[in-house]
Amino acid sequence: MNKPSSLYIHIPFCETICDYCDFAKLQYFRMFAVKYLKALKQEIDSYNIEELKTIYVGGGTPTALENDLFLELLEIIKPYTKGVQEYTFEANPESLSEEKIKLLSKYGVNRISLGVQSTDEKVLKAINRQHSYEDVKRAIATLNRYKIDNINVDLILGLPHSSETLLRRDLENLTSLNIKHISCYALTIHPHTVLYNQGFKEMDDDLMRKNYDIVHNFLKEKGFIHYEVSNWCKPNYESLHNLTYWKNEQYYGCGLGAAGYIDDTRYKNTINLDKYLNGEFIVEEEKLTKKDLATYEIMLTLRSIKAGLSLSLIKDKYGVDLSKKSDEIKTLINQGYLTLERDTLFTTYEGMMILDQIILKLI
Numbered sequence: 636m637n638k639p640s641s642l643y644i645h646i647p648f649c650e651t652i653c654d655y656c657d658f659a660k661l662q663y664f665r666m667f668a669v670k671y672l673k674a675l676k677q678e679i680d681s682y683n684i685e686e687l688k689t690i691y692v693g694g695g696t697p698t699a700l701e702n703d704l705f706l707e708l709l710e711i712i713k714p715y716t717k718g719v720q721e722y723t724f725e726a727n728p729e730s731l732s733e734e735k736i737k738l739l740s741k742y743g744v745n746r747i748s749l750g751v752q753s754t755d756e757k758v759l760k761a762i763n764r765q766h767s768y769e770d771v772k773r774a775i776a777t778l779n780r781y782k783i784d785n786i787n788v789d790l791i792l793g794l795p796h797s798s799e800t801l802l803r804r805d806l807e808n809l810t811s812l813n814i815k816h817i818s819c820y821a822l823t824i825h826p827h828t829v830l831y832n833q834g835f836k837e838m839d840d841d842l843m844r845k846n847y848d849i850v851h852n853f854l855k856e857k858g859f860i861h862y863e864v865s866n867w868c869k870p871n872y873e874s875l876h877n878l879t880y881w882k883n884e885q886y887y888g889c890g891l892g893a894a895g896y897i898d899d900t901r902y903k904n905t906i907n908l909d910k911y912l913n914g915e916f917i918v919e920e921e922k923l924t925k926k927d928l929a930t931y932e933i934m935l936t937l938r939s940i941k942a943g944l945s946l947s948l949i950k951d952k953y954g955v956d957l958s959k960k961s962d963e964i965k966t967l968i969n970q971g972y973l974t975l976e977r978d979t980l981f982t983t984y985e986g987m988m989i990l991d992q993i994i995l996k997l998i
């Protein structure tokens with residue numbers, strides 16, 4: 636069994652908590668962060684990781700750590716960075732100081748994912764984000780000065796006060812900056828979040844589809860490629876780390892609430908900080924059967940136009956013969972939801988909009 640070549644590391648701390656957030660996150664307290672880094676080092680080192688292709692440090696907010704702890708985190712990861720092609724850190728614009736950018740550059744980080752969500756002050760205030768569009772511009776300019784130009788920005792559709800005009804302004808603002816990648820997600824309202832308690836509702840499907848079309852057409856005109864349901868990039872700037880997930884390849888997952896996939900087993904770490912600090916990392920493990928593995932492969936590879944679902948590969952790897960579904964596949968191709976190139980199925984833009992239904996027809 637090949638060892639994973641990707642590593643995800645979760646830093647759960649945030650300076651403040653956003654009103655829509657359902658991730659594994661905690662208010663930043665130095666005392667906990669110090670203990671957390673010790674446990675994290677123990678967990679990462681326990682995997683005997685050899686060669687990695689990608690490292691992704693997400694959260695939470697990794698840049699919420701104070702400078703000395705931020706440096707400690709980079710030192711913990713350093714032994715695993717040799718030969719890594721893509722090394723990403725998530726950051727919030729307001730906590731990405733020049734000091735931290737200097738450290739990121741020194742330690743070989745070559746990709747940044749910035750949590751922007753909106754460029755409008757009123758919207759940002761309504762979801763308790765602490766940055767402004769000016770902070771975003773400043774952070775990107777400083778990153779560029781330190782020669783980090785592979786930058787993703789996250790955008791959320793359907794936030795409070797959102798409108799078509801604001802969405803177009805967000806897209807204008809963001810594409811006027813030197814960014815290579817945009818991840819665009821529809822707002823989901825999760826129970827126990829502030830927006831849920833305020834009774835805020837998700838955008839209806841028709842309006843969301845309209846928003847998606849605006850994003851898609853706008854970014855296409857600006858030279859971005861739609862390469863996964865929620866992701867657009869300039870040519871050759873696909874996220875290598877995320878492609879690991881979409882190609883159904885294995886990865887280590889370390890940190891509170893992180894998920895991993897090793898030796899045909901998917902695992903999930905605890906979200907209980909006490910347990911994590913005590914070294915009780917994994918709480919759930921699922922050894923996948925061949926059928927499960929094939930289902931994951933179909934679900935994940937169809938998400939990405941870069942990966943695609945190879946009919947011969949899925950037969951060789953798992954014995955799943957999709958030629959039995961040739962009528963369904965032909966219909967989906969004729970309806971414009973799938974294309975077939977040699978023996979690989981790719982989802983079209985229209986197909987991305989009904990991906991769940993396509994997957995159900997194939998599994």
Ligand code: SF4
Nearest residue numbers: 649652653656660695
């Ligand atoms: S910064 Fe990210 S992880 Fe932290 S509260 Fe906001 S959305 Fe959640």
